[in-house]
Amino acid sequence: MKTKTEETTEKGAKIKITKRGEDFSRWYTDVIAAAEMADYAPVKGCMVIRPYGYAIWENFQKVLDKMFKETGHENAYFPLFIPESFLKREENHIEGFSPELAVVTHAGGKKLEENLVVRPTSETIIYDSFSKWIESWRDLPLLLNQWANVVRWEMRTRLFLRTTEFLWQEGHTAHATENEAEEEVLKMLEVYRKFSEEYLALPVIPGRKSENEKFAGALRTYCIEGMMQDKKALQCGTSHNLGQNFAKVFDVKFLDQEGTKQYVWQTSWGVSTRLIGALIMAHGDDNGIIVPPKIAAVQAVIIPIWKSEEEREKVLEAAKKLYEELKDGGIGVRLDERDLRPAWKYFEWERKGVPVRIELGPRDIEKSEAVMVRRDTGEKRNVLQKQLADEVKKELEAIQKNLFDRALKFQKENTFETEDWEEFKKIMAGDGGFVKANWCGETKCELEIKEETKATVRCIPFNEKASGKCIHCDKKAKEKVIFAQAY
Amino acid sequence: MKTKTEETTEKGAKIKITKRGEDFSRWYTDVIAAAEMADYAPVKGCMVIRPYGYAIWENFQKVLDKMFKETGHENAYFPLFIPESFLKREENHIEGFSPELAVVTHAGGKKLEENLVVRPTSETIIYDSFSKWIESWRDLPLLLNQWANVVRWEMRTRLFLRTTEFLWQEGHTAHATENEAEEEVLKMLEVYRKFSEEYLALPVIPGRKSENEKFAGALRTYCIEGMMQDKKALQCGTSHNLGQNFAKVFDVKFLDQEGTKQYVWQTSWGVSTRLIGALIMAHGDDNGIIVPPKIAAVQAVIIPIWKSEEEREKVLEAAKKLYEELKDGGIGVRLDERDLRPAWKYFEWERKGVPVRIELGPRDIEKSEAVMVRRDTGEKRNVLQKQLADEVKKELEAIQKNLFDRALKFQKENTFETEDWEEFKKIMAGDGGFVKANWCGETKCELEIKEETKATVRCIPFNEKASGKCIHCDKKAKEKVIFAQAY
Numbered sequence: 014m015k016t017k018t019e020e021t022t023e024k025g026a027k028i029k030i031t032k033r034g035e036d037f038s039r040w041y042t043d044v045i046a047a048a049e050m051a052d053y054a055p056v057k058g059c060m061v062i063r064p065y066g067y068a069i070w071e072n073f074q075k076v077l078d079k080m081f082k083e084t085g086h087e088n089a090y091f092p093l094f095i096p097e098s099f100l101k102r103e104e105n106h107i108e109g110f111s112p113e114l115a116v117v118t119h120a121g122g123k124k125l126e127e128n129l130v131v132r133p134t135s136e137t138i139i140y141d142s143f144s145k146w147i148e149s150w151r152d153l154p155l156l157l158n159q160w161a162n163v164v165r166w167e168m169r170t171r172l173f174l175r176t177t178e179f180l181w182q183e184g185h186t187a188h189a190t191e192n193e194a195e196e197e198v199l200k201m202l203e204v205y206r207k208f209s210e211e212y213l214a215l216p217v218i219p220g221r222k223s224e225n226e227k228f229a230g231a232l233r234t235y236c237i238e239g240m241m242q243d244k245k246a247l248q249c250g251t252s253h254n255l256g257q258n259f260a261k262v263f264d265v266k267f268l269d270q271e272g273t274k275q276y277v278w279q280t281s282w283g284v285s286t287r288l289i290g291a292l293i294m295a296h297g298d299d300n301g302i303i304v305p306p307k308i309a310a311v312q313a314v315i316i317p318i319w320k321s322e323e324e325r326e327k328v329l330e331a332a333k334k335l336y337e338e339l340k341d342g343g344i345g346v347r348l349d350e351r352d353l354r355p356a357w358k359y360f361e362w363e364r365k366g367v368p369v370r371i372e373l374g375p376r377d378i379e380k381s382e383a384v385m386v387r388r389d390t391g392e393k394r395n396v397l398q399k400q401l402a403d404e405v406k407k408e409l410e411a412i413q414k415n416l417f418d419r420a421l422k423f424q425k426e427n428t429f430e431t432e433d434w435e436e437f438k439k440i441m442a443g444d445g446g447f448v449k450a451n452w453c454g455e456t457k458c459e460l461e462i463k464e465e466t467k468a469t470v471r472c473i474p475f476n477e478k479a480s481g482k483c484i485h486c487d488k489k490a491k492e493k494v495i496f497a498q499a500y
Numbered sequence: 501m502k503t504k505t506e507e508t509t510e511k512g513a514k515i516k517i518t519k520r521g522e523d524f525s526r527w528y529t530d531v532i533a534a535a536e537m538a539d540y541a542p543v544k545g546c547m548v549i550r551p552y553g554y555a556i557w558e559n560f561q562k563v564l565d566k567m568f569k570e571t572g573h574e575n576a577y578f579p580l581f582i583p584e585s586f587l588k589r590e591e592n593h594i595e596g597f598s599p600e601l602a603v604v605t606h607a608g609g610k611k612l613e614e615n616l617v618v619r620p621t622s623e624t625i626i627y628d629s630f631s632k633w634i635e636s637w638r639d640l641p642l643l644l645n646q647w648a649n650v651v652r653w654e655m656r657t658r659l660f661l662r663t664t665e666f667l668w669q670e671g672h673t674a675h676a677t678e679n680e681a682e683e684e685v686l687k688m689l690e691v692y693r694k695f696s697e698e699y700l701a702l703p704v705i706p707g708r709k710s711e712n713e714k715f716a717g718a719l720r721t722y723c724i725e726g727m728m729q730d731k732k733a734l735q736c737g738t739s740h741n742l743g744q745n746f747a748k749v750f751d752v753k754f755l756d757q758e759g760t761k762q763y764v765w766q767t768s769w770g771v772s773t774r775l776i777g778a779l780i781m782a783h784g785d786d787n788g789i790i791v792p793p794k795i796a797a798v799q800a801v802i803i804p805i806w807k808s809e810e811e812r813e814k815v816l817e818a819a820k821k822l823y824e825e826l827k828d829g830g831i832g833v834r835l836d837e838r839d840l841r842p843a844w845k846y847f848e849w850e851r852k853g854v855p856v857r858i859e860l861g862p863r864d865i866e867k868s869e870a871v872m873v874r875r876d877t878g879e880k881r882n883v884l885q886k887q888l889a890d891e892v893k894k895e896l897e898a899i900q901k902n903l904f905d906r907a908l909k910f911q912k913e914n915t916f917e918t919e920d921w922e923e924f925k926k927i928m929a930g931d932g933g934f935v936k937a938n939w940c941g942e943t944k945c946e947l948e949i950k951e952e953t954k955a956t957v958r959c960i961p962f963n964e965k966a967s968g969k970c971i972h973c974d975k976k977a978k979e980k981v982i983f984a985q986a987y
Contacts, residue, residue: 052629054579055586056616061629064574064644071575087551088558092541093580093618093649093665094602099542115581115607117618121653122599129543131580131604131618142539142548157551162580162649166608178580 028364032299037243042172044293047364048302051172058170058177062286065365068310069289070180074160076212076308077182077284080204086156086184091139093162094129099137102262106136109229113165115177131164136230136255136281139185140263147187147277149268154197155187155277173290174247174500181285187265187277191256194278198254201282202235205250213288214305214416215239215295216424217249218447218495220472225456228281232256238471238495240424241294244445246471246497249291252282290500296389296416301364303388305416306409312345313405314362315383318355318374331378335371335401342402344409363388368412369405389415428495437484437496441466447497449474451490453483461485468496515851519786524730529659531780534851535789538659545657545664549773552852555797556776557667561647563699563795564669564771567691573643573671578626580649581616586624589749593623596716600652602664618651623717623742623768626672627750634674634764636755641684642674642764660777661734661987668772674752674764678743681765685741688769689722692737700775701792701903702726702782703911704736705934705982707959712943715768719743725958725982727911728781731932733958733984736778739769777987783876783903788851790875792903793896799832800892801849802870805842805861818865822858822888829889831896850875855899856892876902915982924971924983928953934984936961938977940970948972955983 028047031039045051050066053059062070078088094117101107110133117129132138139157147155164178184201188194202219209217217237227234231253239249259265260276269275296303306312317332319325332348339346347367349358355372362370372384383401386393389412396404427446431437437448452458452470462485463469477493484496515534518526532538537553540546549557565575581604588594597620604616619625626644634642651665671688675681689706696704704724714721718740726736746752747763756762783790793799804819806812819835826833834854836845842859849857859871869882872891876899883891914933918924924935939945939957949972950956959982966977 052632054625055583055628056579056581059579059581061579062577064576067576068574070577087555089551089554090549090557090667092543092546092548093651094543094546096542112609114609115604115616117602118605120602121655122601129602138541141542145539164580168608180577 028360030299030301030364033242033297040297040299041290041294044297044302044364045172048366050289050293050302053172056177058167060172060176060178062180065310066289069292069304069308070286072308072310073212073288074182077204077208078160080208081158081182081184084156084200084204086158086186089157089159090161091135091142091159093132095132095135095138097128097130099141100130102137103230103259105258106230110134110165113167115164115166132161133163133165134281134283135159135161135163135183136185136259137263140259140265140279143185143187143277144263144265147265147267150189150270153187153189153267153277154193156184156197157186158182158184171290171500173286173293175287179286181283183281183283186280187260188279189267189269189275189277191278194256194280195254198233198235198252198280198282201280202237202250202252205252205282205284206237208284209237209239209249209288209291210417212305212307213292213295214307214413214420215249215291216417216421218472218474220474220495222251222472223454223456223459223470223494225459226470228253230255230258232258236472238497239291239295240420240427240447240497241291241500242297242423243294244427244447244497246447246495246499247287247291247294248471248499249288250282250284253280255279255281295420297366302366303416304366304368306368306413309345309366309368311347311362311365311367312409313339313347313369313371314358314367315339315346315348315371315373316355316358316362317348317350318372324375328373328375328378331398332373335373335383335398338402339405342406344402344405369408371401371405387412432481432484434484438466441468441496441498445498447471447495449477449493449495450484451479451481452492452494452496453486453488454491455486455488458483458486458488462496467498469499471495471497471499515847517786517788517851520729520784527784527786528777528781531784531789531851532659535853537776537780537789540659543664545654547659547663547665549667552797553776556779556791556795557773559795559797560699560775561669564691564695565645565647567695568645568669568671571643571687571691573645573673575646576644577646577648578622578629580619582619582622582625584615584617586628587617589624590717590746592745593717597621597652600654602651602653619648620650620652621768621770622646622648622650622670623672623746624750627746627752627766630672630674630764631750631752634752634754637676637757640674640676640754640764641680643671643684644673645669645671658777658987660773660780662774666773668770670768670770673767674747675766676754676756676762676764678765681743681767682741685720685722685739685767685769688767689724689737689739692739692769692771693724695771696724696726696736696775696778697904699792699794700779700782701794701900701907702736702778703904703908705959705961707961707982709738709959710941710943710946710957710981712946713957715740717742717745718768719745723959725984726778726782727907727914727934727984728778728987729784729910730781731914731934731984733934733982733986734774734778734781735958735986736775737769737771740767742766742768782907784853789853790903791853791855793855793900796832796853796855798834798849798852798854799896800826800834800856800858801854802826802833802835802858802860803842803845803849804835804837805859811862815860815862815865818885819860822860822870822885825889826892829893831889831892856895858888858892874899919968919971921971925953928955928983928985932985934958934982936964936980936982937971938966938968939979939981939983940973940975941978942973942975945970945973945975949983953983954985956986958982958984958986
């Protein structure tokens with residue numbers, strides 16, 4: 014029989030993390046495994062979200078759900094299955110989603126009369142209900158949200174970033190006027206920006222999508238785009254102004270205050286488990302992931318250190334006292350009492366990106382101190398036990414700020430402005446990054462740029478003015494946009 | 501153009517609730533519609549859970565999730581799709597679920613190599629992960645829970661009670677010993693009992709299922725059974741001891757402390773949106789549903805009453821003050837400011853089962869009072885405004901207690917004990933109810949009883965002793981059980 018330490022050493026020895034500089038893509042896969050965030054499932058492209066990863070998603074849900082409710086939205090639940098004919102009613106919608114659908118053809122031992130699609134998004138099934146619920150202006154605005162799983166049959170999948178099934182929320186609203194719908198779309202984009210920047214510590218660029226990148230069936234799509242450590246862009250959330258497109262095909266009408274029947278104006282907006290991927294790629298380092306304190310499942314972990322059974326008892330007693338104090342102080346704290354070598358515990362919690370580690374050994378106890386270690390910088394300092402709760406709180410705030418600041422610095426350092434096509438190509442062929450440039454606004458040109466450089470229009474930021482000619486073709490520039498290679 | 505009142509009258513006039521005594525089944529459908537809890541979806545047997553119904557489910561989730569975490573469980577998420585071959589590995593499991601499966605045969609525009617089943621329950625896909633995660637005794641017990649949607653293709657469906665897709669939680673655990681697994685199974689049954697009785701105000705009878713009624717693939721199934729107002733039984737939650745059945749087919753082994761490889765012992769347990777149906781059928785009356793205060797989305801509603809614009813302003817000001825006071829007192833309160841006749845608002849909130857209604861008109865304000873009305877008894881009394889928060893809290897407690905007490909009284913009055921088969925048949929052919937009787941324990945006999953009376957063994961309660969002969973056949977009694985017709 015192996016000793017406990019040997020067993021643990023074996024388990025620890027399995028964890029090897031590729032360096033970011035070596036192979037960013039392998040690093041990503043490695044840190045997810047090392048932090049026990051998720052596994053690939055036996056079904057192609059599906060994932061198993063493990064407890065540590067799911068606890069982070071639960072925190073996302075808690076914060077976002079509160080923000081949605083504060084902006085007047087209620088949750089509801091609509092069916093997983095959508096009749097195939099529903100999806101076909103909105104022409105652009107079915108064209109966009111058709112290649113990605115999973116289809117139920119048999120159920121209860123029989124072939125179905127009509128195939129059922131596993132929802133890739135729920136506009137069509139939800140607006141069928143809207144058409145029954147909405148009668149007059151009194152029923153507007155209708156502000157709903159749904160937390161659900163959706164399925165899009167993707168060819169290439171990556172954990173969190175692009176999986177066949179993923180978890181998300183989808184907001185769906187109906188309004189009496191075009192203006193109100195546009196206000197809602199921008200309000201929810203702002204909710205997403207705030208969530209990304211204040212909770213995920215991820216600076217994002219809000220803007221509008223190009224025609225080519227907008228949601229299938231929308232009038233306009235807005236988005237927030239973040240930069241990952243490999244300088245690629247990741248779309249972190251989208252908010253769609255659907256106009257009256259779906260209202261017309263699902264006959265969602267209301268009687269206005271003058272007694273006239275009118276089509277409603279609609280919006281939809283969503284973020285998904287993809288944001289966990291964003292968090293990993295924005296902040297992680299060569300030792301593992303780093304979870305921003307405001308969204309961390311575990312904010313601080315206490316590691317008691319002992320050599321003898323006598324020490325063990327004494328140290329655990331002090332550790333439990335500190336644990337209670339931190340808990341009472343509102344800190345998400347865990348006490349790791351396992352009978353393992355402290356160094357192994359350090360590595361494990363480092364891989365899992367817990368923001369603050371507290372080490373407590375017999376000598377610290379003699380001095381009424383503990384050692385506090387920051388995950389983001391590795392800084393280590395002694396803190397008096399009686400000040401520990403306060404100091405941890407300050408440290409968590411400092412870490413949250415530092416993660417944001419350094420991500421913003423990185424984004425700024427890797428955002429370039431150019432009017433020269435050769436320079437544009439050079440950047441995209443080299444280290445990449447965001448390039449702010451003038452663009453003609455035409456899809457044909459956008460696709461040519463993509464073909465040559467793999468870069469696409471990530472967004473058309475607000476309050477930017479185009480001037481001169483398009484970066485790629487000779488036409489007059491219509492927009493100043495952000496180009497980047499993207500996930 | 502219609503006036504507001506006419507419009508509302510029309511809407512109100514649509515709501516007709518069949519009396520319970522006339523047709524319980526239609527009453528059930530009517531109150532769900534009248535309370536805007538749920539709709540049937542355009543897909544056969546699926547439902548749309550409307551915001552008011554979903555808010556109640558969210559409250560269930562909040563309470564249960566806390567109880568699961570307090571008993572050491574963590575949440576995780578596993579795929580919606582299960583390879584058909586996985587389900588087939590456990591013989592009884594596939595036999596039980598095979599007739600109810602929805603099957604994805606095509607995805608991404610192609611026929612799949614292996615059909616995928618939409619999860620009817622997740623034992624197989626979860627235990628595939630368990631087999632990868634569990635290595636030694638250190639990894640046990642593994643205590644997980646999943647909140648998810650599942651699909652069972654049912655022939656006859658009823659909103660909440662039996663729908664093709666439903667929402668639930670499924671707990672899945674693995675243990676080192678048979679004893680530990682049995683302890684877990686009973687611990688979670690007790691969580692469900694507590695939740696039903698203390699939150700849903702629904703008295704239940706805990707016990708074991710007969711062989712015929714147990715979960716497909718389990719060693720033993722435990723359950724809690726509640727009595728509805730039509731005297732039928734509703735299974736409100738189940739907890740399964742899976743033994744090593746699944747461990748053996750999914751090869752879930754651990755290295756014990758002596759260094760020997762052993763199969764784990766497993767449990768699974770779940771409750772679903774069906775519990776919303778239980779709440780409706782246990783407490784509702786001819787005016788609508790009644791939501792127990794501890795689980796209500798809205799615990800108290802304030803209805804301001806005015807005739808002139810001048811009164812309106814004054815009353816709304818006082819109403820807002822009361823709203824804030826109640827909110828600060830921790831009461832889930834809503835202020836209904838809509839420009840509708842007070843009587844229409846009373847009816848609406850009555851249909852929605854809000855436990856306490858507060859009426860506030862100009863004359864109440866003059867006396868610094870408000871009128872408080874109980875949903876369960878209709879009792880109405882004047883309360884001084886400064887005592888309102890306290891009085892509402894007391895009233896909510898009293899309502900919670902009364903709902904439980906009267907449901908328990910009803911259950912006791914309609915539970916009979918007999919040793920006479922003719923009497924048994926008479927009860928089941930008449931008003932029905934629970935019949936406690938001796939039984940031989942054989943499936944053949946149970947099925948004969950069902951054939952003749954539509955009653956089945958609902959559960960074998962703990963601490964009951966059999967004596968004499970089986971109620972139906974001449975064999976020696978093995979168990980004393982509860983028989984009833986059931987949902």
